[in-house]
Amino acid sequence: MSTEQFLFSAWTWNPVVLIAAGIGLAVYLFAFRAERRIGWFLLALAVFLLTLVSPINSLADGYLFSAHMLQHIVLLLIVPGLLLLSLPRSLSLSWRPRILARPLTGWIAGVGAMWFWHWPTLCNAAVTWRSVYALQTISLLVLGTLFWGQIIAPRDEERLSPPGAVLYLFSACVACSSLGIILTFSPVTVCSIYTMPVSDRLGMWETIRTGWRFTAEKDQQIGGLLMWVPMCFIYLGAIFAQIARWFGEAPAARPVTQQT
Amino acid sequence: MKSLTVLDPQSPEARAIYHLAIVSGIIFGLIFIIVAGMIVFALMRYRWREGAADPNQLAGSKTVEIVWTLIPCLIVVALFLLTWQTMGASDPPAPATPDIVITGHQWWWEARYPKSGVVTANEIHIPAGTPMAVQLESADVLHEFWVAQLTRKMATVPDHPNHIWIQSDQPGTYLGVCSEFCGTQHAWMHFLVVAETPEQFAAWEKAQLAPAKIPASGSAAQGLALFQEHSCMNCHAINGTAAAARIGPDLTHFASRKILGAGVVENTPANLRRWLTDPQQIKPGVKMPDYKFSEAQVSQLADYFETLQ
Amino acid sequence: MNEIATVLDRAGILTPEQREHWKMAWLSTVDHKRIGILYMVTGLVFFVFGGIEALLIRLQLAVPNNTLLHPDTYNMVFTMHGTTMIFLVAMPVLFGLANYIVPLQIGARDMAFPRLNAFSFWLVPFGGILLHFSFLAGGAPAVGWFAYAPLSETPYSSQPGVDYWALSLLVLGIGSVGANINFIATVLCSRAPHMTLRRLPLFSWMIFVNAFLVILALPVLNAGLVMLLIDRLLNTHFFLVPGGSAIMWQHIFWAFGHPEVYIVAIPAFAILSEIIPVFSRKPIFGYEFVAGSTVAIAFLSLGVWAHHMFTTGLGHTVDLFFVASSMLIAIPTGVKVLNWSATMIGGRLRFDTPMLFCVAALVQFLVAGLTGVSHASAALDWQTKNSYYLVAHFHFVFVGLIVFTILGALHYWIPKMSGRMLSERLGKWSFWLMVVGFNMTFIIQHFLGLAGMPRRVYTYADLPGWAWMNMVSTIGAFFMAAASLLFVWNLIVSLLHGRKAGDNPWKAWTLEWATTSPPPHENFHNLPPIRSRRPLWDVANPDRPDPVVGSRGDIDQFRPERNKTSIVAFIISETGFFTVLILAFLYYNATPQPGPNPHELDLFKTGLFSVCLFASSFTIWRAETGLRHNNQRRMIGWLSATIVLGGIFIGGQGLEYWHLFKSGVGVNSNLFATTFFTLTGFHGLHVCVGLIALFVLLGLALAGDSKKRPWPGLDAIGLYWHFVDVVWVVVLSVVYILPRIR
Incomplete structure (x- = not known):
């Protein structure tokens, strides 16, 4: 299959995903009548669908580790963040059980989701069994929400203070980068299933290896680098937002007219 | 005259980098003129005069800040894309088997041509107009292979072979150096890249494959005997004799080379005699010890080496 | 005398x-002002050493085929020049300046930990002497300031120079971490009332941010140095073939080395942000953006190191990601440059010597920044790397920016330190000599690099253009030497005969100018009201004060307990150290190797000892609760239990080592054994240090010291102890458990 054919035909219209998205939208519209931030929600939904329906999903499903990593990052860091931003600003999260409201829980959720699912056995299992894959997707969304809840809970007082948030994000960034570094430089054993396809369902193997020049080593390297560099930029972006939030409360810089 | 300048590229690979350098040089120049202009303007226009009151205490402007954050972002994106493109053009993917294997030693270069079996040192011949795939290796510490006019530089790393391409548009001789500090004589780890017409290159390869002639008699024959008696053979190889060690440069066609001691002097009979008298005098720290040969011995050895065409 | x-x-x-x-x-001072001056004087002394080395380099290169210096001597000289200038000049002088100024700017009486401060300082002369002692012990290191392995390994550098180099950098690294933990604790815990974090002067803010960078980056180098020393002294091969990896050293070194550039550059930014507004008679343009971009630079600098390795052969994929991240740094840096320039626009610029140095530094840094982008672009770097173009680039940073701002800062703050003004006339002379000399020396080196001259060559052939360009560069260097001498002369003359400075000679606005020159012991008699970022402006201009900088309630007032703060900072720093060792273990054991392997370890026994260690976290927590309830006996009981449990763990580890040694497994058996002993050994060392601290606490408690309130030691040591436990959780999983389930 050539690249063009692939881009047009490799969309996976998985009914479960579509139904889940539909239900999500309905719940959102039903639950929040006032103060809707529907834009954020639709954006979250769009990103979610794009990750799970577009050719990226087909690639992640047994072909490319790097595509899997992209999916992983989006589901853990982008979709939950957008979802939290779509909540009405007055919504309190005080109903959270105390354990979930602790920063340490959020941190372990965010970092743990990265390390846990890249344990070689689990990484391979998620490609082999649909059920593990579904579990992985759901867990990433839930854990990502726990992680971001500390930073972008709708109410300011339920978030970490800006300096605390910087520490939280930075340490998470380091913890994930370390894994990225390991993946980048270790031999191709982390998710060995991607080195040889179980079945070349789409007939894409040839195109990927020779057309796109994606060797197994390069594939894992890109996966590791995605986790190392661009993922850090997501955290870094959040850190800047925190600094802006901190300084933002100062009176706006305006000229003081000279009185002479 | 040989030169090392990056501003006179002689191959498509080096030219790609050169073009990027020109484009980014213009961008950097413009940025410099604008920002430095702004500073100079401030210096000229807003001088303090005796008795002047403090000026308007303007503390910033969010719009301005956003504008001058976004503009550099765009420049960076453009430079990134240009870099990406140039990286592909100046350093295409390597083939499975190299045409030349070059090994960095303290402080000389060994070149092997796996397809023909030629082994030489400090003088790399290539056919002009043909890209040659080079595999870079190191026998000891880190070195860096750099022929500024022909190709990118690349390190030689122990146990980590690297790959580059080398080619030259026209026949010519180019200077190369080691550019990663590698010990005492890092400064004299030069080499020559000789680009020839394909016919000349084929002839050169053929000549290099021939074993050395054994001199029958005279001073040269005594030189060969000296070579074999002393520990020269522990380090050097001369194809056609018993000497086969690979620690120092292969001397089979020593006299055909233009430089001696990895570029420290030209390979002339006089320099060769000086070198044999005391290599440490010419290239302090070189791994070849001073054998304290007598003048006669030096002369016999030199006579022998001059036969190694 | x-x-x-x-x-x-x-x-x-x-x-x-x-x-x-x-x-x-x-000698016995613990006063931050004196320690600051001692730091700066030490830096100045080593500057003389480094400067002489620089002149020797330029003399040797003045003409082609020069034979003034033996190649080995030349290689030692440039190695010592680089190491000295970075670790013994730039860092001490900048830390000394910060030491003097930061407590004054934030209205504190002293640093948070005066004795730690003195200790950190004394490590600098100690480390410096250790490094220079190598000259007497068989020759200085001759491996370049980044000591690339395998050249720095025993087979290629058998003299002890590299050992001295590594040891002295370890000592200096520990000193720097100590000093910067102190900065963090000082800024967080010792600020004057109303000096909220958002009202911090930019100098203090940047030193504060920089301190985090120091405590994160230096431990990475320390880990690398430890590995290098183990290689050299115990015959292992972390960085030597077969098995080891030369590239690993590059990763470790540059993961420290790139942040290091910013560790000395951010204080220079801090100086610019302080001096330019004062001499423009205007507040800094966009305080929030200058402050925020500092954080951006600090974070980004930790993730871009591989751009030093574009020619190592990591592959295009890795290169490209680092092209992107390295180029990103240009954005916050550009924002800073533009903000400084905009501060001058619309001001009333006074060109006193401090301002002259800062304006020159600004323009020169602009050049350095632009040539820096050309190194971030891998394709350009493939040609310019390791040539004089690179040498010119980083000297534009280190001299053009950092030395110039340091000179500006000294002219600016010495009146505060001595009470006497420096001579303007001599100051201007040294400024112009310096500008001319600097630009003469280094602008031409860009072109020399493009003409192909590689760095670190002791001599060169007479290639087209090289000879005259080198000669120009050498002449320029002597101009700089003259400027430096003139500055020292100015210093001596002005200290003796200088005009009296008064409290606030520059009519500046931050708190250090609100006290006498020099400030009294404990700094202030009384402080002006602090409502904005420029308290003295508000005092001088009651009719048009700065807008009040709001306070975000408890966060801005955040003043944690200093012992706990310093331990948290220390833990952050130690995390960096252990992260490197753990990553190294994973990397070297990714593929099984002949010889001892993880399966030979006795998981059961280690598991038992580990349970003891984990239990000790519980017991120390109980001791803390005991203290909180003021129950001395319970506290002492639990504390003793902690010591016993920790002791059992160490005993267990000792036993394990003994068994391994008996079965012939030594630290140099193979890379598994090397990484195993390194990682568990350093963890064990941390446990031992914790045990000593616990013993001290126990002794104090038995002596009745713990009846005092507050008694913060236990909480602080408790935090450290928990950290040691957490590290063991990771080590246990990585070393003992992971290889079994793979």
Whole structure:
């Protein structure tokens, strides 16, 4: 299959995903009548669908580790963040059980989701069994929400203070980068299933290896680098937002007219 | 005259980098003129005069800040894309088997041509107009292979072979150096890249494959005997004799080379005699010890080496 | 020697009572102002060493085929020049300046930990002497300031120079971490009331941010140095083939080395942000953006190191990601440059010597930044790397920016330190000599690099253009030497005869100018009200004060307990150290190797000892609760239990080592054994240090010291102890459990 054919035909219209998205939208519209931030929600939904329906999903499903990593990052860091931003600003999260409201829980959720699912056995299992894959997707969304809840809970007082948030994000960034570094430089054993396809369902193997020049080593390297560099930029972006939030409360810089 | 300048590229690979350098040089120049202009303007226009009151205490402007954050972002994106493109053009993917294997030693270069079996040192011949795939290796510490006019530089790393391409548009001789500090004589780890017409290159390869002639008699024959008696053979190889060690440069066609001691002097009979008298005098720290040969011995050895065409 | 006392006396730095024992008064001082001055004087002394080395380099290169220096001597000289200038000049002088200024700017009486401060300082001369002792012990290191392995390994550098180099950098690294933990604790815990974090002067803010960078980056180098020393002294091969990896050293070194550039550059930014507004008679343009971009630079600098390795052969994929991240740094840096320039626009610029140095630094840094982008672009770097173009680039940073701002800062703050102004006339002379000399030396080197001259060559052939360009560069270097001498002369003359400075000679606005020059012991008699970022502006201009900088309630007022703060900072730093060792373990054991392997370890026994260690976290927590409930006996009981459990763990580890040694497994058996002993050994060392601290606490508690309130030691040591436990959780999983389930 050539690249063009692939881009047009490799969309996976998985009914479960579509139904889940539909239900999500309905719940959102039903639950929040006032103060809707529907834009954020639709954006979250769009990103979610794009990750799970577009050719990226087909690639992640047994072909490319790097595509899997992209999916992983989006589901853990982008979709939950957008979802939290779509909540009405007055919504309190005080109903959270105390354990979930602790920063340490959020941190372990965010970092743990990265390390846990890249344990070689689990990484391979998620490609082999649909059920593990579904579990992985759901867990990433839930854990990502726990992680971001500390930073972008709708109410300011339920978030970490800006300096605390910087520490939280930075340490998470380091913890994930370390894994990225390991993946980048270790031999191709982390998710060995991607080195040889179980079945070349789409007939894409040839195109990927020779057309796109994606060797197994390069594939894992890109996966590791995605986790190392661009993922850090997501955290870094959040850190800047925190600094802006901190300084933002100062009176706006305006000229003081000279009185002479 | 040989030169090392990056501003006179002689191959498509080096030219790609050169073009990027020109484009980014213009961008950097413009940025410099604008920002430095702004500073100079401030210096000229807003001088303090005796008795002047403090000026308007303007503390910033969010719009301005956003504008001058976004503009550099765009420049960076453009430079990134240009870099990406140039990286592909100046350093295409390597083939499975190299045409030349070059090994960095303290402080000389060994070149092997796996397809023909030629082994030489400090003088790399290539056919002009043909890209040659080079595999870079190191026998000891880190070195860096750099022929500024022909190709990118690349390190030689122990146990980590690297790959580059080398080619030259026209026949010519180019200077190369080691550019990663590698010990005492890092400064004299030069080499020559000789680009020839394909016919000349084929002839050169053929000549290099021939074993050395054994001199029958005279001073040269005594030189060969000296070579074999002393520990020269522990380090050097001369194809056609018993000497086969690979620690120092292969001397089979020593006299055909233009430089001696990895570029420290030209390979002339006089320099060769000086070198044999005391290599440490010419290239302090070189791994070849001073054998304290007598003048006669030096002369016999030199006579022998001059036969190694 | 008494002349020095006279100078110090006349400059007002000594009181008459101190004259008698002035040497002791300085040697035993814990006052931040004196320690600051000691730092700077030490830096200046080493600057003379580094400067002479620089001149030797330029003399040797003045003409082609020069034979002034033996190649080995030349290689030692440039290695010592780089190491000295970075670790013994730039860092001490900048830390010393910060030491002097930061407590004053935030209205504190002293640093948070005066004795830690003195200790951190004394490690600098100690480390410096250790490094220079190598000259007597068989030759200085000759491996370049980044000591690339395998050249720095025993087979290629058998003299002990590299050992001295590594040891002295370890000592200096520990000193830097100590000093910067102190900065963090000082800024967080010792600020004057109302000096909220958002009202911090930019200098203090940047030193604060920089301190985090130091405590994160230096431990990475320390881990690398430890590995190098183990290689050299115990015959292992972390960085040597077969098995080891030369590239690993590059990763470790540059993961430290790139942040290091910013560790010395951010204080220079801090100086610019302080001096340019004062001499423009205007507040800094966009305080929030200058402050925020500092954080951006600090974070980004930790993730871009591989751009130093574009020619190592990591592959295009890795290169490209680092092209992107490295280029990103240009954005916050550009924002800073533009903000400084905009501060001058619309101001009333006064060109006193401090401002002259800063304006020159600004323009020169602009050049350095632009040539820096050309190194971030891998394709360009493939040609310019390791050539004089690179040498020119980083000297534009280190001299063009950092030395110039340091000189500006000294002209600006010495009146505060001595009470006497430096001579403007001599100052301007040294400025112009310096500008001319610097640009003459280094602008031409860009072109020399493009003409192909590689760095670190002791001599060169007479290739087209090389000879005259090198000669110009050498002449420029002597101009710089003259400027430096003139500055020292200015310093001496002005300390003796300088005009009295008064409290606020520059009409500046931050708190250090609200006290006498030099400031009294404990700094302030009384503080002006602090409502904005420029308290003295508000005092001088009651009719048009700065807008009040709001306070975000408890966060801005955040003043944690200093012992706990310093331990948290220390833990952050140690995390960096262990992360490197753990990553190294994973990397070297990714593929099984002949010889001892993880399966030979006794998981069961280790598991038992580990349970003891984990239990000790619980017992120390119980001891803390005991203390909180004021139950001394319970506290002492649990504390003793902690010590016993920790002791059992260490005993267990000792036993394990003993068994391994008996079965012939040594640290140099193979890379598994090397990484195993390194990682568990350093963890064990941390447990031992914790045990010593616990013993001290126990002794104090038994002596009745813990009846005092507050008694913060236990909480602080408790935090450290938990950290040691957490590290063991990771080590246990990585070393003992992971290989079994793979």
